Amino acid sequence: MSLAVADLCKRYGAVEAVAGVSFEAAPGAILGLLGPNGAGKSTTIGLIAGLLRPDRGSVRIAGRELGGDADPAKRALGLVPQELALIDELPARVNLEIFGALYGLAGRELRRRCDAALDAVSLADRAADPPRQYSGGMRRRLNLACALLHEPAVLLLDEPTVGVDPQSRHAIFATLAALRDAGHTLVYTTHYMEEVEKLCDRVVIIDHGRVLADDTVARLVAAAPGGxxxxxxxxxxxxxxxxxxxxxxxxxxxxxxxxxxxxxxxxxxxxxxxxxxxxxxxxxxxxxxxxxxxxxxxxxxxxxxxxxxxxx
Amino acid sequence: MSAATAFRALVRKDVLTFVRDRRALIVSVLTPILIAAFFGYLFGERGGGERGRLPVAVVDEDGSPLSRAVGAALAADPMLEVEPSAAARARAAVGAGRLRASVRLPAGFGAAARRALVGGGPPAPVELLYDPSQSMVKAVVAGLLTEHVMQAAIGELASGAPEAVDATLADLRGNARLDPGLRADLVRVLEATRSLGTRPGAATAARGLAPPFALADVPVSAGPAYNSYAHAFAGMSVQFILFMGIDAGVAVLTQRQLGLWRRLRAAPVSRRTLLAARATATLLIALGILAAVYLVAGLVFGVRIAGSPAGFVAVCVAFAAFTAAAGLFVAALGRSVAATRGLATLVVLLLVMLGGAWVPSFVFPAWLQRATAFVPTRWAVDGLDAMTWRGLPAEAVLLPVAGLLAVALVLGALATLCFDWESDA
CATH class of the missing domain: 3.30.70.100 (Alpha-Beta Plaits)
Incomplete structure (x- = not known):
């Protein structure tokens, strides 16, 4: 398994935000992580991405358990935050260079990956422009590209299509499909159910910090109580x-x-x-x-x- | 290796972001230069030569030779621009702020002054009206008035002018309250003075008393010459670099709001590296601003590092480190961007004011002067002064540098301990 989450727990005072969440995701699969607001999705993503330290449980990426903040195993992980986490003042290429360098990339290899990422999200011709001059959709695409530079085995996507025009949404879907076909594991959270049905191979539904369902879309639908x-x-x-x-x-x-x-x-x-x-x-x-x-x-x-x- | 690459990338991010932000560049580099140039000109020797005279009214209700002499002396004073006036008009002009002060010599001033001079009566009343918003004017005008009245009154008698001496002798002889022995001595002195005044050639002699000394005022510093711009550049650099430090701290809060901090934290980078990179970038930017500001100060305003260059660099580095740590502290304790920026700005303005960047600390009350000895901004301003126009050796800044570094260390440690790593996850 590319990603194995086992018995993750996180408590904030009296509130148990995540209570024993476990699931797995295989290489070349897109896993939909669904839950109502306050269900524990963001905390789960934060725990997987190493932003939070769990009270209990473990996260394994390609068989290696994640340790501290600087654990090299985090290089196998990419995060596309819900917010447009870009440096608005700096050109798109410089954004990519900086985020690439955070994962140890440098020199010719960094430049090559930047070119590839810009091509992948169709922004090569606007590489010299700062994101503040971009449309919302272009910024979303660059947001995605910044997480792809180091070619992570597991990519966490936290509502990556919020506020995106249909054309950019289509471009993002195409990029995600290509990543899946290339063997990457994608964990996808969204508020658009049709995106999950279209993209995801498996769905994990979380509420009150617990996993309520974990199966393929077809099997979940087939077992729907109303029929x-x-x-x-x-x-x-x-x-x-x-x-x-x-x-x-x-x-x-x-x-x-x-x-x-x-x-x-x-x-x-x-x-x-x-x-x-x-x-x-x-x-x-x-x-x-x-x-x-x-x-x-x-x-x-x-x-x-x-x-x-x-x-x- | 990759940790160093990540560290460099983080520092590069912050430095490039600052350099590309035109507003930040203007506020941090251009503004201190402009304000320091203004203050340096205003308070310095170059500005002093062209400083405006104080507009003052003189109301002479006496019309005696003495009051006319005092009026003439005040009018000739280079510090004053005298406007003869009536009492009511002068009061209105001072009240309206058009004139800084008014001197009224009432009727009988001359006679009363002569009597008072030889102990024959109370001091002559003189009224000084002044603008309360400029209390320093009172001291200046009172000092000049005392000088000119004493010169005119004593000079009038000492020069042996017959009409003045005769009138004073008559007052003396009619003063029954005066000790008879003292009265006899004073009468003899005045008669001798009158005799001197009637000797041949006395008419051509200079009348009145000249000051019995000539004041030679010499500015003293260990450096080659005082440059008023040097202190102004020190103060303004400190102020605007601290503002930049606040912005660096607030930028972390903004990055947290924008999710950028989340993305940085998702990378295999330790928390210590993230904070150290932020502090290093702030330190480098602070040094860059100091270099740019002092380059202009040197090339355009003649500010020289008359002391130890190594000491100057040490003060700059220590202050930059203090700024970087203060920025981290703001980032660690701040919550909302607006509230944090407002509070931190207030603190910086207080620190800068107490540090003597706006007005020299000697105008503070004694207790406040003692308190400012513990303010880091004063260490920085004093350190920069010591290495520029005071021309002191490097040993003179050992204490300020050590103090700045110690406070930087404490603030940095507190920031690292208090930083909230979970709220933006």
Whole structure:
């Protein structure tokens, strides 16, 4: 494993910010780290990045346990902070040179990596300009490039697309995909669920400092408690007895009237849908409209945490 | 090797950031030069020659020979610009701030002064009105008035002017309260004076008394010559370099807000290296500012290092170290940027004022003068003075340098101990 987090704990006074968080990430994988605000995500990232000292537990990068602040093992780690952590007064290239030098790069090798990083984020032609002259999207891309210079095995990305235009978002996604394909491990936190569904191979959901779920997106969605749902408009609307009868059908988990609409939760929508339609037609109810919806990661998140990902 | 590379990168970051910030350059380098040039000119010998005269009203309500002589002497004084005036107009002009003071010689002044001079009556009343916002003016005008009244009054008698001597003799003989023996002696002296005044050739002799001494005022320093700009440049350098030190500390707070500090800390760099690099950059910038300011001071204003060059460098390095440590201290204890900057600016202004950078410390009350002996900014200003215009040897700055380095060490240690490493994680 590139990254192995084991039983991480961090307490601030009476508050247990992180309480025994464990997960792993393989080379060439993107791991989504999700949680509502205050769930312990930032503290977990801080512990992995070596910004905080854990009360208990360990972080291993490529098999080596992280020690103190100056531990050379940290060279295998890159951090893209949520903030635009750039030196606004200095040209982009100088920004890169300084961040590269912090990881021991120097001379020709440093220059070569700077060129490569600027190419990777399509900023080579603006290398001499300071970031304060950049658009928000360009600054985000440079923010990413600064973390790539030393070619870290594990890259921690803390909401790297906040406030980014679609074009820059696409460019960032392309860069991340290329990094994954090159064998880097990416840990990705975001408030955009669709980004997780699109990018991440695995998802770890955290709340109250604890891991609530750790699996692939497909498996998490498949195990969503609500399953797939049918929403139907009938004329006339079925009565309570008719709705209760639907719950007995094969493939149906539950049925209920919600604001005049029939909502049927299914364990097997293929088996349930024709039976529901047939039974109600037999009782002279005429279907006017039908919708089917597969569960999403948002549903999984909501069911686990009781909150939406973007709730304050 | 890589630790050194990281350290150099961190120092480079801070130095380049400062150099590229035009506002910081202007505030730290150009402003001290301009203000020091102004103060140096204002308080120095070069400015003194062209210093404006004090505008003063003289109200002569007596019109006696003595009052006219005093008025003429005041008008001829190079320190004063005398405007003859009436009492009410003079009072209004002083009250409005148009004139600095007014001297009123009331009716009977001449006669009263003569009587008082030989113990025959109370001192003649003279009214001095002055602008309370400029209390130094009172001392200057009172001193000049005393000088000119005494010269005129004694001179009038000593020169044997018959009308003055006769009037004084008449006063003496009619003064029953005076000891008879003393009265007889004074009468004999005045009669002899009158006799001298009537001798042939006396009319051509200089009348009045001349001062019995000629004052030779010689500025003394161990250096070749006093240069008023030297002290001004010392004071202003200290002030603006300390401001730069605060900015360096506040910059850390800003970096924390922007997440830059987080990114730096994610690198394999020790906490000690991060703080040491920040302090080193501040130290180098402070030395750069001192070099630039004193280069201009030397080339344009003739400020010379008349003392020990090694001592000068030692003071500069010690003060730069103090500034760097003060910056770290601000970074360690500061919370919000605005509040920290405000409080630190106040502290620096107090330190600079107590250090004698604005006004010489001898104008302070005695207790405050004793207290400023423990203020690091005074050590720095005194050290720079000692190595420039005072022309003292390096031993003269051993104590200030040691003091500055000791305080730097204490502040640096406290900053390292108090630095909050977790709040921005």
């Amino acid at each position: 797939e749902t049918l929403t139907l408009d009938y004329e006339p609307a079925p009565d309570a007895a008719a709705v209760a009868a639907l719950s007995m059908l094969p493939g149906v988990r539950s049925a209920a009237l919600e604001a005049g609409r029939l909502v049927v939760s299914c364990t097997d929508i293929g088996a349930a849908a024709p039976r529901v339609l047939e039974q109600l037609a037999a009782r002279d109810h005429h279907c006017r409209h039908l919708e089917s919806r597969a569960p999403t990661l948002e549903d999984v998140f909501l069911s686990l945490t009781g909150r939406s990902l973007r709730d304050p």
